[in-house]
Amino acid sequence: MLKQVHFKSSALPYMLVAPQIIITLVFFMWPASQAIYQSLLIEDAFGLSSQFVWFDNFKELFEDDRYIKTFGRTLFFSAMVAMLSLSVSLVLAAMADRVIRGTGIYRTLLIWPYAVAPVIAGALWVFLFYPTTGIISTFLTSMGYEWNHQLKGNQAMFLVVIAAAWKQISYNFLFFLAGMQSIPKSLIEAAAIDAAGPLKRFWTIIFPLITPTTFFLLVVNIVYAFFETFGIIHVVTKGGPANATEILVFKVYNDGFVGLDLGGSAAQSVILMILVIGMTIFQFKFIERKVEY
Amino acid sequence: MIENRPVSTAVSHLVLLAGVAIVLFPIWITIVAASHDVARLLEVPLPLGLGDQFFENLKQVVSTGVEGSTPIGIMLFNSLVMALMIAFGKITISLLSAYAIVYFDFRFRMLFFWMIFLTLMLPVEVRILPTYEVVAQLGMLDTYWGLTIPLIASATATFMFRQTFLSVPDELLEAARIDGAGPMQFFFDILIPVSRTSIAAMFVILFIYGWNQYLWPLLITTDKSMVTIVMSIKGMMEALEETPKWHHIMMTALLAMIPPVLVVIGMQKLFVKGLTETEK
Amino acid sequence: MSHILLKGVEKIYPNGYQAIHGVDLEIEEGEFIVLVGPSGCGKSTLLRMVAGLETITSGEVHIAGRKVNDLEPSQRDIAMVFQNYALYPHMTVYKNMAYGLKNLGTAKDEINRRVGDVAKLLELEDLMQRKPKQLSGGQRQRVAMGRAIVRKPAAFLFDEPLSNLDAKLRVQMRLVIKNLQARLGTTTLYVTHDQVEAMTMADRLLVLNAGIVEQIGTPMDLYERPQTRFVAGFIGSPAMNFVEVKLSDDGSKFHIGDNALPLNKALDTSQSEITFGFRPEHLVLDDHGIIPLKIALIEHLGAESIIHAKLNNSDDKSSNAITLRLNGHTKEQNGNIVRASIAPEHYHFFNQKSGHRIRS
Ligand SMILES: Nc1ncnc2c1ncn2[C@@H]1O[C@H](COP(=O)(O)OP(=O)(O)OP(=O)(O)O)[C@@H](O)[C@H]1O
Numbered sequence: 001m002l003k004q005v006h007f008k009s010s011a012l013p014y015m016l017v018a019p020q021i022i023i024t025l026v027f028f029m030w031p032a033s034q035a036i037y038q039s040l041l042i043e044d045a046f047g048l049s050s051q052f053v054w055f056d057n058f059k060e061l062f063e064d065d066r067y068i069k070t071f072g073r074t075l076f077f078s079a080m081v082a083m084l085s086l087s088v089s090l091v092l093a094a095m096a097d098r099v100i101r102g103t104g105i106y107r108t109l110l111i112w113p114y115a116v117a118p119v120i121a122g123a124l125w126v127f128l129f130y131p132t133t134g135i136i137s138t139f140l141t142s143m144g145y146e147w148n149h150q151l152k153g154n155q156a157m158f159l160v161v162i163a164a165a166w167k168q169i170s171y172n173f174l175f176f177l178a179g180m181q182s183i184p185k186s187l188i189e190a191a192a193i194d195a196a197g198p199l200k201r202f203w204t205i206i207f208p209l210i211t212p213t214t215f216f217l218l219v220v221n222i223v224y225a226f227f228e229t230f231g232i233i234h235v236v237t238k239g240g241p242a243n244a245t246e247i248l249v250f251k252v253y254n255d256g257f258v259g260l261d262l263g264g265s266a267a268q269s270v271i272l273m274i275l276v277i278g279m280t281i282f283q284f285k286f287i288e289r290k291v292e293y
Numbered sequence: 294m295i296e297n298r299p300v301s302t303a304v305s306h307l308v309l310l311a312g313v314a315i316v317l318f319p320i321w322i323t324i325v326a327a328s329h330d331v332a333r334l335l336e337v338p339l340p341l342g343l344g345d346q347f348f349e350n351l352k353q354v355v356s357t358g359v360e361g362s363t364p365i366g367i368m369l370f371n372s373l374v375m376a377l378m379i380a381f382g383k384i385t386i387s388l389l390s391a392y393a394i395v396y397f398d399f400r401f402r403m404l405f406f407w408m409i410f411l412t413l414m415l416p417v418e419v420r421i422l423p424t425y426e427v428v429a430q431l432g433m434l435d436t437y438w439g440l441t442i443p444l445i446a447s448a449t450a451t452f453m454f455r456q457t458f459l460s461v462p463d464e465l466l467e468a469a470r471i472d473g474a475g476p477m478q479f480f481f482d483i484l485i486p487v488s489r490t491s492i493a494a495m496f497v498i499l500f501i502y503g504w505n506q507y508l509w510p511l512l513i514t515t516d517k518s519m520v521t522i523v524m525s526i527k528g529m530m531e532a533l534e535e536t537p538k539w540h541h542i543m544m545t546a547l548l549a550m551i552p553p554v555l556v557v558i559g560m561q562k563l564f565v566k567g568l569t570e571t572e573k
Numbered sequence: 574m575s576h577i578l579l580k581g582v583e584k585i586y587p588n589g590y591q592a593i594h595g596v597d598l599e600i601e602e603g604e605f606i607v608l609v610g611p612s613g614c615g616k617s618t619l620l621r622m623v624a625g626l627e628t629i630t631s632g633e634v635h636i637a638g639r640k641v642n643d644l645e646p647s648q649r650d651i652a653m654v655f656q657n658y659a660l661y662p663h664m665t666v667y668k669n670m671a672y673g674l675k676n677l678g679t680a681k682d683e684i685n686r687r688v689g690d691v692a693k694l695l696e697l698e699d700l701m702q703r704k705p706k707q708l709s710g711g712q713r714q715r716v717a718m719g720r721a722i723v724r725k726p727a728a729f730l731f732d733e734p735l736s737n738l739d740a741k742l743r744v745q746m747r748l749v750i751k752n753l754q755a756r757l758g759t760t761t762l763y764v765t766h767d768q769v770e771a772m773t774m775a776d777r778l779l780v781l782n783a784g785i786v787e788q789i790g791t792p793m794d795l796y797e798r799p800q801t802r803f804v805a806g807f808i809g810s811p812a813m814n815f816v817e818v819k820l821s822d823d824g825s826k827f828h829i830g831d832n833a834l835p836l837n838k839a840l841d842t843s844q845s846e847i848t849f850g851f852r853p854e855h856l857v858l859d860d861h862g863i864i865p866l867k868i869a870l871i872e873h874l875g876a877e878s879i880i881h882a883k884l885n886n887s888d889d890k891s892s893n894a895i896t897l898r899l900n901g902h903t904k905e906q907n908g909n910i911v912r913a914s915i916a917p918e919h920y921h922f923f924n925q926k927s928g929h930r931i932r933s
């Protein structure tokens with residue numbers, strides 16, 4: 001954590017951390033404590049009076065069927081996004097690791113989605129699947145499959161999963177490829193001498209050796225799906241139809257800014273914060289351990 | 294690789310090409326849609342190849358703007374300001390705080406570290422409402438400061454620079470101390486140049502992060518002159534209840550995509566190296 | 574007056590580990606002092622305390638007549654060469670060497686001149702615009718030295734500067750360093766665990782063991798009159814042979830197993846159980862010799878032969894391994910039983926418990 005060799009204490013380190021600490025205090029600690037405070041209050045619709053109600057907001061949330069459903073939906077959504085994105089990029093990375101020429105070109109081509117904003121990604125996929133005039137949706141219709149994600153909940157979920165997973169492929173691909181390329185050539189050669197075919201080599205040598213990368217990416221993908229897909233959902237489905245694609249982050253926003261239920265929204269924020277902190281500590285422990293080796 | 298079997302290599306290339314085709318398909322269609330007029334985009338079957346309206350559409354979007362919205366030039370400028378302020382701001386404060394935490398022994402060091410660390414990966418989306426209220430109370434709504442500073446309060450960059458600094462050999466500091474360099478001299482003369490790969494990678498990540506912000510600018514800007522290009526897409530799609538004007542939307546989407554794509558592709562080497570070496 | 578002075582220097586690390594136990598050392602101006610000892614004995618710790626990179630727990634360090642305990646490394650007027658060189662990777666060779674001078678506020682043309690001189694001295698002129706990555710190990714080593722020399726410090730500190738080089742280059746650089754130091758006349762403290770380096774380079778050697786000074790002296794001193802069993806075993810290769818022996822009651826002879834070796838002069842000891850030491854090169858094969866040996870293995874090195882043998886005794890207890898070093902080629906075979914003798918002036922005796930040398 002601290003360098004063996006370091007400078008002695010003086011005023012300097014305090015000055016160095018000050019900007020970040022001040023910003024953290026003002027824009028994180030203060031809002032976070034506000035959220036915690038508000039999560040313990042019930043405010044009337046005009047914000048004129050409020051009442052301290054302890055954990056009633058939380059109790060209400062967990063007794064609310066819709067919230068529980070949203071929770072489950074978020075888990076499902078994250079799992080689908082992570083699985084889809086990880087498996088596609090794993091296959092692509094394994095192939096890119098195998099070819100001698102062109103690895104760099106493939107990487108350059110596959111890196112694009114990383115740069116695209118979630119909301120733009122959402123817009124692109126909406127265009128492709130727009131009922132009656134989308135390229136893919138009209139194709140599906142001509143095949144006899146009725147597509148209308150504005151009306152059908154499972155199609156809407158499918159679409160946001162695809163859009164979210166698509167955006168994450170680049171990142172996963174980069175890490176998988178880097179992980180595979182850092183495996184010593186001699187190991188692969190030894191396996192080849194042991195007459196293991198390419199597929200067997202992948203499952204018995206390469207895949208186990210990149211487990212740490214896979215694990216790291218799994219956490220990153222889940223965090224991404226939980227918190228960074230707001231733009232996609234907002235532009236593709238607005239959480240609909242009939243809440244079919246409403247995930248936790250979307251609900252916080254919706255209840256707070258649209259529904260103006262400050263207490264309930266704050267309670268949801270607090271729950272999300274606890275979730276993130278948990279995931280972060282989990283991942284941090286993992287990174288720390290890896291660094292030591 | 295080991296055996297040079299043409300078949301298996303060909304299969305690999307095929308799979309990769311298929312992957313690239315799928316991944317780039319939406320982007321290709323964006324370009325296609327931006328090159329046709331609106332009528333063609335409502336005709337089934339829809340075009341898969343380029344049309345001849347690209348520059349016409351570009352001209353319309355750039356000169357007159359999309360009806361009722363802010364001119365593209367201003368939105369691009371706002372996006373650029375936001376992306377650069379976030380990238381430079383975050384890199385600066387993170388380099389400083391990571392330096393303090395790694396290279397100085399001082400009271401409350403761990404307290405500060407945990408305070409910063411708690412904000413790691415905690416996106417604004419989670420604490421959106423109270424943060425909005427704080428910014429409103431500070432009178433920073435509809436300002437560049439309000440747009441950027443709250444987003445600077447996250448620890449990803451600090452954490453990454455901390456990792457980078459920890460991997461810098463101790464002897465460099467010792468040699469610098471013998472050479473008479475003070476803490477700030479060591480920081481500027483040695484540590485920053487030595488960490489430039491991470492800094493470059495972080496710049497790419499943060500530029501894209503800033504450029505692609507959506508929810509936060511959506512909430513905090515009401516003034517039309519503060520709109521960013523990424524935000525504008527949603528408004529355009531909802532402008533009218535009828536079918537969206539796809540040719541303009543896709544042209545705008547393209548314009549919104551180009552700067553971050555150029556940054557990623559242009560700095561690809563440094564970005565990939567910095568990202569995968571330090572974050573793992 | 575001594576140029577570097579260490580008085581009762583101790584180091585206790587923050588975790589409570591005491592790495593250095595009271596070291597006293599006086600170094601004359603221009604002297605080349607080598608610190609040797611096994612890995613982990615505290616050599617680097619001691620050197621780094623002189624450099625100012627470690628705090629001094631207690632005791633005093635003086636350099637050029639100044640007490641430097643509380644001075645920053647840059648104020649101590651020293652220069653250091655690190656094991657991995659610690660060159661600034663983003664700076665050219667020129668800038669690496671100039672950095673310290675620049676920080677001292679030296680005028681630009683003065684920096685230019687001094688760096689130029691040193692570059693010439695170390696034959697680095699053609700490499701000045703290269704980055705460390707573009708240099709070979711030996712070249713990096715020379716740049717690291719150049720960086721030290723250019724500052725004209727009162728003392729050079731070296732921490733195993735040659736251990737990252739291959740064997741041949743190491744021999745070469747050994748000479749380069751020694752010659753340079755002699756030419757510049759700069760007081761030098763040099764850490765190594767390689768005893769050949771230690772013997773060939775040092776004016777005086779300091780042998781450190783577990784943070785304690787075992788002996789300070791010239792290389793020949795240490796070779797001929799090691800003051801402890803540790804020093805005796807550490808200096809010389811192959812290492813000195815040790816046999817536990819019994820002194821006769823009147824102190825006139827001692828026994829190795831069944832055989833009695835006479836002593837010319839009585840030993841200054843009250844113990845009868847003592848350690849007898851003799852160097853492999855001082856054993857000679859001699860049919861009338863008193864020491865019976867059974868040869869286990871012979872290594873032929875061309876110029877010399879190393880014989881690994883066992884004491885051929887009736888009692889099993891003292892079947893110590895004994896090494897002999899003979900000039901040229903020997904006709905002896907594995908398994909042969911031979912006899913050997915040692916001239917009495919090459920006898921060394923040590924207290925079995927304390928390990929201290931027993932004077933005769
Ligand atoms: N920062 C530290 N904290 C605690 N103990 C330390 C620290 N640095 C070194 N030591 C211990 O002090 C002892 C001496 O270390 P030192 O590095 O001086 O050994 P050395 O003689 O230079 O060894 P080597 O030949 O391997 O370089 C070792 O036992 C080491 O484990």
Ligand SMILES: [Mg+2]
Pocket residue numbers: 616617618732
């Ligand atoms: Mg050492």
